[in-house]
Amino acid sequence: MKTSYDLTLNIRRYDPYQNRTWVQTYQLEAGRIMRFVDLFRKINDEQDATLAWGSSCEHGQCGSCSVRINGKPMLACELLVENAVNEFGSTTFFIEPLPVASVVRDLVIDTDQAYARIDQVKPYIISPRQPAADGEAHQISPEELDRYVDATRCINCFCCSAACIASHDTFLGPNAMLAAIVRVMDPREDEKQQRLETIYSENGVYRCHSSQACSFVCPKEIDVAHFMALAKQGAITSS
Structure with a gap:
């Protein structure tokens, strides 16, 4: 059984102060049962403290961590790395905010x-x-x-x-x-x-x-x- 994966996360960023949007790529190794909120936190801790994303309960009950991953709206706190690799058949993921409201910053919407x-x-x-x-x-x-x-x-x-x-x-x-x-x-x-x-x-x-x-x-x-x-x-x- 594979215990970790080398992942590529292409994340849509937005800086409200410069009114600038871009896609930033992060490379990281992640355990198979890490959730995507864990990946965001790992990026904050190890690579980029400026990446903004939403979460609260992290138990699939509040909905604040919703993002679009490879085009599919999902809860980042429920999606495990191994399940994502199996579902999308890839270790590369494009992550963006939900298009239901204005973006406040990065993956956070109003x-x-x-x-x-x-x-x-x-x-x-x-x-x-x-x-x-x-x-x-x-x-x-x-x-x-x-x-x-x-x-x-x-x-x-x-x-x-x-x-x-x-x-x-x-x-x-x-x-x-x-x-x-x-x-x-x-x-x-x-x-x-x-x-x-x-x-x-x-x-x-x-x-x-x-x-x-x-x-x-x-x-x-x-x-x-x-x-x-x-x-x-x-x-x-x-x-």
Whole structure:
């Protein structure tokens, strides 16, 4: 079993002070189970302290380390070196920021700008359904929960939006649509109309091209395209 690899990382850099973009090449030896966030840290420690990249939890739950590797949006904290070599059949990788918002520096994007699309759909319960008169909390049956529980695992890493072939100028994006769809399907939410108006708006679900790229790249393995199809069919309203 090969224990280490000689890697070439071609990383798209951006210096906001000089407004300059370039691709910088780094050569490094890495163990087979090192993650790509470990590679970025290794570069910072041993070669170039100026390389900027994002991370927080590094456990695949926050989405802040999302980048595009050889054209595929991925979480840098989940991708192991050996898996990357096997998936792409190469030890050379081109790494760039996700194209869903302005670049702040190198691999870091403006997350406030990216989240603005999510904010438009109000990804929270607006009008909670009132509990029963006896004071018991509102309960969700297993059948109701099964309809949409997979969609609740979305971490808003924006990988699906980066892979989406619809225009970012005219489409709110698959993760924003998913956030709205979840709340429409949630029987605890009484306010459905606002969300339905957003889902079926000019920038809503009908801008989806049904390429299923969102499902293909989702690191949480959510079938995003399935929920988009349900919305197009009008099959998302809970009882």
